[in-house]
Amino acid sequence: MAIKLYCFGESGNSYKAALPLELSGLEWEPVFVDFFAGQHRADEFQALNAMGEVPVLIDGDVTLTQSGVMQAYITEKTGKFGGATPKEAREVLRWQFWDNHKMSSQAGMTRFLMNFLPEDKRPAQVIGFMQGRLKSAYATLDKALDGRDWLVGDGPTHADFSCCSYLYYPEPFGFDRKVWPNIDRWLDGIAALPGWKHPYDLMPGSPADRA
Numbered sequence: 778m779a780i781k782l783y784c785f786g787e788s789g790n791s792y793k794a795a796l797p798l799e800l801s802g803l804e805w806e807p808v809f810v811d812f813f814a815g816q817h818r819a820d821e822f823q824a825l826n827a828m829g830e831v832p833v834l835i836d837g838d839v840t841l842t843q844s845g846v847m848q849a850y851i852t853e854k855t856g857k858f859g860g861a862t863p864k865e866a867r868e869v870l871r872w873q874f875w876d877n878h879k880m881s882s883q884a885g886m887t888r889f890l891m892n893f894l895p896e897d898k899r900p901a902q903v904i905g906f907m908q909g910r911l912k913s914a915y916a917t918l919d920k921a922l923d924g925r926d927w928l929v930g931d932g933p934t935h936a937d938f939s940c941c942s943y944l945y946y947p948e949p950f951g952f953d954r955k956v957w958p959n960i961d962r963w964l965d966g967i968a969a970l971p972g973w974k975h976p977y978d979l980m981p982g983s984p985a986d987r988a
Contacts, residue, residue, distance in 0.1 A: 778836075778837060779804040779805055779806045780798065780803060780804065780805040780806070780834060780835070780836045781805070781806055781807075781808050781834070781835045781836075782794055782795055782798060782805055782806070782807050782808065782832055782833075782834050782847075782980075783807075783808045783810050783822075783825065783831055783832055783833040783834075783835070784807050784808070784809070784810060784831050784832045784980045784981075785809055785810050785811070785812050785831060785980060785981065785982035786976055786977045786979075786980040786981060786982035786983045787812070787893075787946075787976075787982060787983065787984065788812070788831055788832065788976075788980070789881055789884065789885050789888075789942040789943035789946065789976070790830075790831065790832060790844045790881065790885065790942065791831050791832040791844070791976075791980055792942045792943075792945075792976040792979070792980065793832075793844035793845075793847075793848065793881075793935075793938055793939050793942045794832045794834060794844045794847040794848065794851075795807065795832070795976070795979050795980050796938050796941075796942075796973070796974075796976075796979065797848055797851050797857075797858050797935060797938050798847075798851060799972055799973075799974060799979060800857075800858075800933070800970060800971075800972050800973065801851050801854075801855045801857050801858070802855070803851065803854060803855065807979070807980050807981055809980075809981040809982055810822065810831050810982075811982070812831065812982075813893075813987065817829045817830065817831060825840065825842075826842045828842060830842065830843075832844060832847065834847045834850065836850075844939075844942075845873050845877065845935075845939070848873070848935040848938065848939070849935075851935075852935070858933065858934045858935050858938065859934065859935065860929055860930060860934055861930055861931075865929050865930045865934070868928075868929045868930075868936070869928075869929050869934045869935050869936045871936075872928050872929065872936035872939060872940060873935060873936060873939045875917075875940075876936075876939040876940045876942075877939070879910075879913075879914045879917070880911065880914040880915075880918070880940060880943075881939065881940070881942050881943050883907050883910055883911050883914070884911060884943035884944075884950060884952070885943060886907060887904060887907040887908060887911060887950045887951060888943065888946065888948055888950035890903065890904050890907075891904055891948070891949060891950050891951075892948040892949070892950070892984070893984075907951075908950075908951035911950075911951055911952070912951070915952065915956075915957050915960065916957075918940060918957075918959075918960055919957040919958070919959045919960050920959075922959035922960060922962070922963045923959050925959075925963075926963070926966055927963075927966075928940065933967065933970060937963070937967055938967075941963075941964060941967055944960070944964055945964065945968075945975055945976060946976065948984070
């Protein structure tokens with residue numbers, strides 16, 4: 778039975794689970810959640826996740842919420858992407874926590890405010906503040922990747938899959954790959970992995986569908 782991932786293409790947090798699922802070789806299938814129609818607030822979805830958030834992963838009698846937990850589950854099932862040693866595993870976890878606090882949460886909010894709200898409701902001061910915080914996060918990430926192909930160890934881990942989660946999206950939110958050469962090179966390296974797909978190709982749902 779295939780793992781089901783409740784997700785939608787615009788969700789960078791869903792991509793954190795979908796990408797390692799795809800690269801791991803596990804059998805899985807996406808289940809579209811129409812976030813912009815409010816499906817995540819419906820009783821049926823709340824029964825899966827009372828937090829009302831995507832993604833949700835269901836594997837038989839196992840139901841998981843929060844992408845970091847899903848990444849850990851993928852490692853449990855496959856032995857992949859979690860770090861080759863206990864020290865590396867701790868370093869992967871450190872980057873996952875950093876990303877959730879410092880980068881992807883802020884990138885997701887800024888991208889939403891700049892692209893998915895009506896233009897007259899986009900708060901310019903909030904957006905400017907968030908972009909400033911993101912610039913600091915990009916600088917931290919770019920410096921960490923100086924001379925390195927991967928954030929931890931000698932191959933891709935969940936540290937990479939967490940931190941890249943919003944950086945492939947085309948909508949503007951203050952990230953310009955050309956400004957950050959180490960990040961740019963690293964993103965190309967992730968995209969060169971066999972089986973890699975852009976979030977809009979890996980999961981159902983994109984702005985074009987609502988145009």
